[in-house]
Amino acid sequence: MNLDNKLTLTISCPDRVGLVAAVSQFLAKNNVSILDANHHTDSETQWFFMRHEMLFDPEVISFEDLNKEFTFIAEHFQMKWAITPKKIKNKVVLLASKESHCLTDILHRWHEQELDCEIVAVIANHKEMEKFANWYQLPFHHIDFKTDKSAAFTQLEQVIEQYNTDTIVLARFMQIFPDALCQKFKHQVINIHHSFLPSFVGAKPYHQAYERGVKLIGATCHYVTADLDAGPIIEQEISRISHSDSVQDMVRKGKECEKSALARGLRYHLEHRVMVQGNKTVIFAD
Amino acid sequence: MNLDNKLTLTISCPDRVGLVAAVSQFLAKNNVSILDANHHTDSETQWFFMRHEMLFDPEVISFEDLNKEFTFIAEHFQMKWAITPKKIKNKVVLLASKESHCLTDILHRWHEQELDCEIVAVIANHKEMEKFANWYQLPFHHIDFKTDKSAAFTQLEQVIEQYNTDTIVLARFMQIFPDALCQKFKHQVINIHHSFLPSFVGAKPYHQAYERGVKLIGATCHYVTADLDAGPIIEQEISRISHSDSVQDMVRKGKECEKSALARGLRYHLEHRVMVQGNKTVIFAD
Amino acid sequence: MNLDNKLTLTISCPDRVGLVAAVSQFLAKNNVSILDANHHTDSETQWFFMRHEMLFDPEVISFEDLNKEFTFIAEHFQMKWAITPKKIKNKVVLLASKESHCLTDILHRWHEQELDCEIVAVIANHKEMEKFANWYQLPFHHIDFKTDKSAAFTQLEQVIEQYNTDTIVLARFMQIFPDALCQKFKHQVINIHHSFLPSFVGAKPYHQAYERGVKLIGATCHYVTADLDAGPIIEQEISRISHSDSVQDMVRKGKECEKSALARGLRYHLEHRVMVQGNKTVIFAD
């Protein structure tokens, strides 16, 4: 199996009889093998979602022709679709502030080839993060958000664009993204919030959780939108706590949730397993 | 080991050096064996909590004298305390509405001697619940909440008092307790709410969860207070869901959380493992 | 949506390009809507598994013709397959011994229409179980295994056959099924074993777990085969324990695992979500 010929096909469109037949016939005709297939029809909206991992044979049909010919089917069924070759890697920028656990967790998973992407840069408003970028021989950009927040975000935008970034990961980056950036990079900015949303939106969620006396804490990986902590949820994780846990203990236990929810959410995103529908996500998890 | 001589001692008071020494010396002097011991000091308030399971020997000291003599220590340390003999069982009334899964779950656990209490009656605003009370040969009271809600709660109060009830369990009872009853039976009314509070307070939490697109649903067992769904949390449980779960699927998966959170919470309460501190609980779980 | 026209199609066969196309084309041609679809290709054996929930229109094609016509595709691809109408319910017999928690759990889930089947009888070697069958107005058969085990199994077989039983659930039934019965009812007998297999095969698994000092206990729902506790695993569940848990505490905590693993496993089986491959299962969970 030549992985260079591996493709991911994602489709969303109104559900209709004959849809799966048309797609699978097209693939069979062009000798494309289906490695993995997932469908979902939202029963409320009658909207159809599909993800295929598949293998094409360039001697039968070129990638360009495959795309061109699929356009006819796509138009007929009014599809939002994409065919992505596995060999083209997503360019990712990591943003951090003061806490390094999510940053180093992602860096090490990437180093171990668990995350299928190209990390192009690390950006932080705290210089202590530079060390970690250096370890993995990545460019580091320090941006100061204290003096002029607006200028800082302009600088951030420039760095993001300079790398042709596909995905921006807020690995415990504690600055609130302005609306314009949320719009511009819609469904491209992934945040980890340190509570099981919608509980404890905003600042100091572990303190909020401590005050409320909950018995479970959590973390939520979601796309960033203009509404703070209200974007489409990709993944959540929780951990059991007790009365004997101080806020500091909750922070420690919560870090585990943050790391795993972010790592799973990011992996789903990079492997085109996440499809956004309104303010919700369809996740074709593996 | 004669279980008739088993006692539970619970204490809460300001923390002081010598507190544990005074209590354990008193017990040793009277030949009381400690079977299980738990302490907790809240670091914020410097409040001390203790629970002992212990065995006394009536030939050395009577239960009455044990209580009388402990009063001196208790007053010296300004304790809120109780010594409860295991053989005196908590009288419990179960309240239900239309859904029977929590009701029958508790009834069967009680039947299997997993819950150390005397269930004295089942009350419901739906007559379909009578069958389940009959199975376990328990008195059943149907109270109609449709015509006159205030009269219904008066009737409910009378039934509760007629049985000298210690604990009232709202096993998916869908009527909101009036403030006066919440006050009167403070920390005696246990509710199961079908969300991981503080998310999705109030009506139709599974519909709220569906709308928000969360990846985890849950249930919360808590003491009922005048503030809806805001009382001290005793136990919580969660379950993983996905985009393919309809509201009906969430209801089904959530029932598991409701049953186990309520069963654990009620057991903790009956075994004097729950100590309330402000709007939070200390749980000496086993 | 007329649920009487709902069908489940399950397929397993060698994987080939064009397989999905052929099936989906056939369905589209006959105006059958796909409600839910799952595929899986085992990468080791290149074996293909599929499950469709779908809706047919009797005015377009009859159920009989749908079956007849599908036979051509099935033969061409060497499929093992079945099209099952949702309205034809699986006939289930429940077997129990002395412990009632799994038995009553299944009975109540069935009563609440969570399990899509017809429970036709309860069989037990302890008479105390009769009460529970009566509650749900089900026939009860007491079979004595003490005097003559072989005769008892003959009697058991007769009862099973008298009800045209499709599925036999061993709800903590503590007699070991003889090889002949395992063969005869292959992949029709579902057992719940009270350990996370393959740990603690055989008798008294909680005692074995206590001796070994594990920190997690569990339960395993599996098909019964001639090899004790070694059949294909359908579902597993675990619970955290600590040094303070006695064997009795482990039994109590383990019951939760047993109930939920068995309930989920049985539901998967009844909804044709389980496909056996060698000694392993493919589970198209919802």
Add this chain to the structure above:
Amino acid sequence: MNLDNKLTLTISCPDRVGLVAAVSQFLAKNNVSILDANHHTDSETQWFFMRHEMLFDPEVISFEDLNKEFTFIAEHFQMKWAITPKKIKNKVVLLASKESHCLTDILHRWHEQELDCEIVAVIANHKEMEKFANWYQLPFHHIDFKTDKSAAFTQLEQVIEQYNTDTIVLARFMQIFPDALCQKFKHQVINIHHSFLPSFVGAKPYHQAYERGVKLIGATCHYVTADLDAGPIIEQEISRISHSDSVQDMVRKGKECEKSALARGLRYHLEHRVMVQGNKTVIFAD
């Protein structure tokens, strides 16, 4: 609160009435505050275990005198005991082979001050691990186990002794410790095995799990003894898998279990929360 004056007292001895009283009286008399207290009596052996976190006042009594005076109580009750000052840190050596996820996970937790110890060296039989030791400015020792295993273990022992090591962590170190070393460093060598023991002892546990078709995989943190993978279990963690998970997917998901079980187990050990009883552990978790 001067943390330099924080102590941990651990005790194990036969249970007797008056034991807790004697200890707590001694502490009160010397003005030692109890910050956290845990007891456990094993009901089978009537053995008593205790752990106290406490604060002493050097102006009232010196650390040396506290120890000396406690000896009288300890002898009277035949205690195995220790009073450890928090400021004296455990010296830890990390051993790894080819997989780096556990090694870097521990290193980063230590760097974030989550693990209360002094990591003194990293040893590995693969040179690729040197990089990670360098990042954290730790000495690295490469030992070759291919040519002469016995000589390699002699060299290993020398390195361990050269650092006055208290705790040896096998962070996916794939060489089997010889009996003599197991004896010499009894309850000082912590291993992470990549299965939920006692399932899948020995080599390639994920392959074994794949073959058996389990629905849960796990990891076990335990003390190393001469019996392979049979030492006292400290902590276990599991993860849900499905038929669609290849061995490689299981390896990836299992790494999460390995990291968290090892990190928790090691933390318990370093904070004197683990007490060994026969082949089992009492864990006073926080």
